[in-house]
Amino acid sequence: MESKHDIYYIEKVKNGQTQYYSYIVEKYKDIVFSIALKVLKNREDAEEMAQESFIKAFKSLHTFKGKAKFSTWLYRITYNNCISEVRKRKIHFASTDDIEIKDDDSDFNLDGLPEENREKYIKAALEKLPEDEYTLVLLYYFEDQSIEEISKVTRISESNAKVKLFRARKKLYTILNDMLKEEIYTIL
Structure with a gap:
């Protein structure tokens, strides 16, 4: 902040x-x-x-x-x-080792994730997002930037930023869900 x-x-x-x-x-x-x-x-x-x-x-x-x-x-x-x-x-986009995941981040509903593995799962899921979606999630959730500010940083319209952020959240949820399913199958 x-x-x-x-x-x-x-x-x-x-x-x-x-x-x-x-x-x-x-x-x-x-x-x-x-x-x-x-x-x-x-x-x-x-x-x-x-x-x-x-x-x-x-x-x-x-x-x-x-x-x-x-x-x-x-x-x-x-x-x-x-x-x-x-x-x-002409290279491609990237990795996320240095993001700090806070347990008190109420915008992400992390109740379904085991607390001791929460940060590991979120970082792994974030790494699977395309760079533009990763940037939106990073700025919005971890840097408390508004949609208007994100629009200025990425030079996309506010409505496009909202749509892309919504899609990124859905994709992140799907990735996390798939990771947890894999974890359960591995345990069983």
Whole structure:
């Protein structure tokens, strides 16, 4: 969740106190890396792209007007950088080791999953989603981005984002359901 402190640090950086940018990097490094990793499928490339995204955001910080959340602006930079890199290299999309699954995430009904395996199942299911659906789920459920913000990051319409998110949830449910069935058959 974005705090009012982001604007404070952004203003400090804009006024020449660049050391405050480390707060922004520290706060957003995990999600920026996770987006890059999913798109690029390679840890080293994702680390490099995350770093490049923060550098690009730093150099472009003067253009940030605050009309959207800073996180939305940063995720858009990251996503666009990664898509450009994929197009350059003509590679395919990716993996999810660094997502943090919270037990208190009430948007996912996880009651049917054994608690000790919940995170493992969700990460495995997320990895099976196509990159666009993965990004939508990641931003909506794990980064608390609104549909409007997701629309800005991915450059798809809000109605299309809603439809794709709905389909991604259905697909995620089906994947999790199939995984649990397999687990039961293995036990029996």
